[in-house]
Amino acid sequence: MGAGATTTAEATPAGPPAPLPDGDAPGAADFYWRVSDSPGEAARRDPFSAHVFACILAVSLSEAATRGEPLERALGLGADALAELVARWLPGARACVDLSAEPREASFDDEEEQLRGLLRAHQADASAEAAWLTDMMTRRSLSDTHLWQDLGLLARDELTRLMLQRYPALAARNVENMKWKKFFYRQLCAMEGFTLCTAPSCRECGDFDSCFGEETGESALARIRRDASRTA
Structure with a gap:
């Protein structure tokens, strides 16, 4: 989780993908x-x-x-x-x-407000952009995929870069590179003074891969990534 992580944003193609067939949303x-x-x-x-x-x-x-x-x-x-x-x-x-x-x-419902409060408390600044991002991340985190996919990003390294820039103190706590959703809820549990984990340590936990495994999958913007690879 290095601060110098690259982003695929610079790899996006110069023009839009081919038009959709008639009738496609x-x-x-x-x-x-x-x-x-x-x-x-x-x-x-x-x-x-x-x-x-x-x-x-x-x-x-x-x-x-x-x-x-x-x-x-x-x-x-x-x-x-x-x-x-x-x-x-x-x-x-x-x-x-x-x-x-x-x-x-x-x-926002009660669960969202808890995550929203955690993110707000760790924003790098008090700008409107920071507040918008916190609210959007809060809502998108309710989706069923990895957080970087929920946000429509092209890869997990973009989310890591985003966290380091916008929530540096919070990102610094994720020293073992836990999956971001799991990490957020672990922080919320710690704030309330309890833990849902029963294993003495993460390394001894049978659900280790659930918290620390690879966050692979296809981006919602996969057409952009495919076009980028073809023009590289």
Whole structure:
């Protein structure tokens, strides 16, 4: 989990993937290209953060469209915060987002509020971007795949880089490179003064691979990765 971990963001192709067949709904990769079009000034200054925001927004748009639900349910941002994020970072997303159909603020259940509190307490700064990212990560963590996949990122090393930049004190605690979701909930348990683990140590635990095994799989933006490999 080194600070110099590379990201595949720089490996994305220069142009969008081939058009979808007629009648096909846009997938996450297609939404990524749409929301990344015409980046804002903030995105030009910080392309990695812009890439992260685009990934999360793209996978959430795809999920919301598939389920026929408001974007807030998948993204964790209400209309007010989303409008500001789009204006600063991803003006191209205006064509993909119907702010009038969204609640002004996102709502979180009790479990989400616990994780949200943990992330907020360890943000590197008090910027609006940090608050948006915390809310989006909180909501996306409820999905069933690895956290880097939940966020629409291209690989786990992008999540590691994100954690080191945005939550450095929290990331520094993950010295054994535990899976991030497992690590978050271990931290929450420790804050409450109890543990769900019965083994005397992680190395002696029969569920070791569940917490520390490889986080492999295909990104929701897999079409981007495949196009990148073909143009490399």
